[in-house]
Amino acid sequence: MKAVAVQEFGSPEGMAVVDLATPVPARGQVLIAVEAIGVGGVDVVIRRGDLAAYGFREGHVLGGEVAGTVIAAGDDMAASWIGQRVWAATGTGGGYAEYAVAADFVALPAALSAVDAVALGSAGLVAHFGLAHARFVPGESVLVRGASGSLGIMTVQLAALGGAGAVAVTTSSAARGEQLRSLGATEVLDRSGQGGQAGYDVIVDVVAGPDLPSFFGRLNPNGRMVVVGAVAGQPPDDFGTRIMGAFQKSLSFATFSASTVSESDGRAVRTGQFDAAARGELRVVVHEQLPLTEAALAHRKMDAGEVFGRIVLIPQG
Numbered sequence: 001m002k003a004v005a006v007q008e009f010g011s012p013e014g015m016a017v018v019d020l021a022t023p024v025p026a027r028g029q030v031l032i033a034v035e036a037i038g039v040g041g042v043d044v045v046i047r048r049g050d051l052a053a054y055g056f057r058e059g060h061v062l063g064g065e066v067a068g069t070v071i072a073a074g075d076d077m078a079a080s081w082i083g084q085r086v087w088a089a090t091g092t093g094g095g096y097a098e099y100a101v102a103a104d105f106v107a108l109p110a111a112l113s114a115v116d117a118v119a120l121g122s123a124g125l126v127a128h129f130g131l132a133h134a135r136f137v138p139g140e141s142v143l144v145r146g147a148s149g150s151l152g153i154m155t156v157q158l159a160a161l162g163g164a165g166a167v168a169v170t171t172s173s174a175a176r177g178e179q180l181r182s183l184g185a186t187e188v189l190d191r192s193g194q195g196g197q198a199g200y201d202v203i204v205d206v207v208a209g210p211d212l213p214s215f216f217g218r219l220n221p222n223g224r225m226v227v228v229g230a231v232a233g234q235p236p237d238d239f240g241t242r243i244m245g246a247f248q249k250s251l252s253f254a255t256f257s258a259s260t261v262s263e264s265d266g267r268a269v270r271t272g273q274f275d276a277a278a279r280g281e282l283r284v285v286v287h288e289q290l291p292l293t294e295a296a297l298a299h300r301k302m303d304a305g306e307v308f309g310r311i312v313l314i315p316q317g
Contacts, residue, residue, distance in 0.1 A: 001019070001020055001021075001022045001097055001098040001099050002017055002018075002019065002097065002098050002292060002293070002315065002316075003017070003018055003019075003020045003061050003096055003097035003098070004016070004017055004018070004061065004062065004063075004096040004097070004292060004293075004295040004296075005018045005020075005059050005060060005061050005062075005096075006046070006047050006056075006058060006059070006060045006061075006062060007058055007059070008058065009047065009048065009049030009052065009056075009058070010047075010048065010049055012047070012296040012297075012299035012300045012303065013296060014047070015047065015062075015295055015296045015299065017292075017293050017295075020061070020097070022098075022099045023094075023099060023100070023101045024072075024074075024101070025072055025073060025074035025077070025101045026074050026075075026101070027074050027075040027076050028074060028075075028076050028077060028103045029073075029074045029077070029101045029102060029103045030070045030072065030073050030074065030077055030081055030086070030088075030101065030102060030103075030105060031070065031071055031072040031073070031074075031099060031100075031101050032066060032067075032068045032069065032070055032071070032086065032088055032099065032100050032101070032102060032105075033068045033069050033070075033071050033098070033099060034066045034067070034068040034095075034097060034098055034099060034100055034315050035066075035067055035068040035069070035114040035115075035314070035315070036066065036067045036068070036113075036114035036115045036117065036118045036312050036313070036314060037063050037065070037066050037095050037096055037097075037118060037292065037312065037313040037314075037315070038063075038064070038065045038066070038095070038118035038119060038121065038122060038150075038310055038312060038313075039063075039295070039298045039299070039302065039310065039311040039312065039313060040064055040065070040122060040123075040150075040310075041149060041151070041206070041229050041230075041231045041302075042064060042092070042229075043062045043063060043064065043096075043299070044231065044299060044302050044303065045230060045231065046060070046062060046092065046093075047062060047299060050233060050234075056092075056093075060093055061093050061094050061095075061096055061097060062093055062095065062096045062295070063090060063093060063094060063095020063096035063097070063100075063313075064089060064090055064091060064092060064093070064095055064122060065087065065088065065089055065090065065095060065118050065121050065122045066087075066088055066090060066095045066100050066102070066118065067085070067086065067087045067088070067108065067114035067115075067117040067118050067121070068085070068086070068088075068100075068114060069083065069084070069085055069086075070082050070083065070084050070086055070105075071083075071099075074101075084107055085107065085108045085110075085114070086105045086106060086107055086108060087105060087106055087108055087114075087117040087118065087121045087270065087274070088100065088102035088104065088105035088106075089102060089104040089105070089121070089122070089266075090102050096292065096295055096313065097292075097315075098292070098315040103263075104263050104266070104267075106267050106270050106271050106274070107271075108274060109274055109275055109278040110278075111278040111279075112274055112277055112278040115286055115289060115312045115314075116277060116284040116286065117274065118310070118312055119150055119284045119285065119286050119309065119310040119312060120150075120154070120273060120274065120277055120282070120284050121270055121274075122151075122258065123149075123150035123151040123153070123154045123310070124154045124158075124269070124270065124273040124282070125258055125261065125266055125269055125270055125273075126151055126154075126228050126229075126256070126258050127151060127154035127155040127157075127158050127204075127228075128154075128158060128269050128273070129256060129258070129261055129269070130155060130204050130226050130228040130256045131155065131158060131159060131162065131202070131204065133226050133254060133256040134202045134203075134204060134224045134225075134226040134254070135202075135224060136159065136162065136164070136201075136202050138162060138163030138164070139163060139164075139165045140164060140165060140201035140202055141164065141165050141166040141167075141168070141197065141199075141200045141201050141202070141220075142155075142159040142164045142166070142167050142168070142200060142201070142202045142203075142204065143168040143169070143170070143189070143193075143196070143200040143202070143203045143204070143215075143218060144156050144159070144167070144168070144169050144170070144185075144203075144204050144206070145170045145193070145203060145204070145205040145206060145207050145215060146170060146205065146206035146207035146229070146231065147169035147170060147171055147180055147185070147206075148171050148172065148176050148180070148307070148308050148309075149206060149229075149231075149307065149308075149309070149310070150285065150309055150310035151206050151228065151229060152169070152204075152206050153180070153183060153285050153309060154282075155204050155206075155228075156169060156180055156183050156184050156185050157183055157184050157282060157283065159184070159204075160183075160184025160185075160186075161184070166186050166187060166196075166197065166200075167184055167185050167186050167187070168185065168186065168187035168188070168189055168196045168197070168200060169185045169187070169188055169189065170189045170190065170191050170192075170193055171188060171189075171190075171191070172190075172191055172305060174188070176308055179308060183283060183285075192211070192214070193214065193215055193218055199218055199219055199220035199223065200218055200219060200220060200223065201219075201220050201222075201223055201224070202223065202224050202225075202226075203215055203218065203219060203223070203224070203225040203226070204225075204226055204228060205225060205226070205227045205228065205229070206228055206229040206231060207229065207230070207231055207232045208227050208229065208230035208231070208232055208233065208234065208235055209230070209231075209232025209233050209234070209235065210232070210233070210235065210236055211232070212227070212235040212236075212239055213235060213236060213239040213242040214242075216242045216243055216246060216251060216253075217242075217246075219246075219249065219251050220249075221249045221250060222249070222250050222251075222252075223249070223251055223252070224251070224252040224253075224254070225251070225252070225253050225254070226253075226254045226255070226256050227253075227254070227255045227256070228255075228256050240253075284309075285308065285309030285310070286309055286310055286311075286312055287301075287307045287308050287309040287310060287311050288301075288307075288311050288312075289311075289312050289313075289314055290311060290312070290313055290314070291313070291314055291315075291316055292313045292314065292315045292316065293316065294313070295313055298311045298313060
């Protein structure tokens with residue numbers, strides 16, 4: 001099968017199309033003929049080499065979510081899964097390929113395309129649990145930092161649908177701000193967080209990076225910030241001193257990773273969100289569809305900040 005592997009960490013040019021043996025599903029897994037692959041922010045962070053300490057090595061196949069049709073099942077898996085359309089999580093890699101194996105998967109409603117499934121699957125789950133991790137309740141104000149990607153877009157929608165008193169976003173242009181308003185945003189700030197109201201009860205941060213500490217000043221007393229992504233890299237080593245400097249405001253800081261969500265809880269949330277999207281209650285935003293062989297181009301677009309929504313890769317043939 002064709003796959004895309006990182007031959008050299010760093011720029012997108014270090015990625016290459018390679019020929020690999022089609023994987024065989026192990027016990028508890030299914031084999032999926034892939035129809036669509038989501039390009040996520042974590043793929044970019046891994047490709048850059050920022051997570052080398054976690055054991056990623058040259059030859060790593062990127063991709064954490066796919067959608068397609070089950071064509072084989074491992075031991076302990078019901079044969080009835082064969083022929084079903086599914087969305088699947090492949091973990092920290094293995095998705096940029098024509099075939100993928102997975103143990104974490106859910107059936108797709110007939111009205112939802114494979115492309116829309118991978119634009120929603122991971123992003124919707126992190127948005128849901130990220131807001132829950134922040135203890136968000138109806139009536140509170142929410143700021144989504146880095147709202148133009150699929151994760152930010154889903155957080156905006158879920159906060160609005162959840163009864164937020166205000167939904168503010170940071171974004172890079174007025175045009176993107178208007179797109180986000182159509183999805184539920186009520187206030188548009190620039191990337192530095194200038195504008196909007198004085199403070200927010202909850203900040204969901206997709207960006208992190210060196211400017212993260214400056215957003216502590218945008219939290220109301222008892223405000224909570226939850227970092228759900230790090231597309232701009234790690235914050236400064238001393239970022240915690242900004243929280244301590246505002247000790248009397250009783251601020252809270254946390255991180256959230258989907259790795260802490262049980263398969264059963266994740267399956268329930270994803271199934272509900274897929275059904276909602278099929279009914280038109282959640283809007284899925286796909287920036288562009290590209291062939292799998294153009295994965296490097298997708299990453300160049302991500303690096304340049306050109307993407308609104310999610311890029312989806314399509315295996316050929």
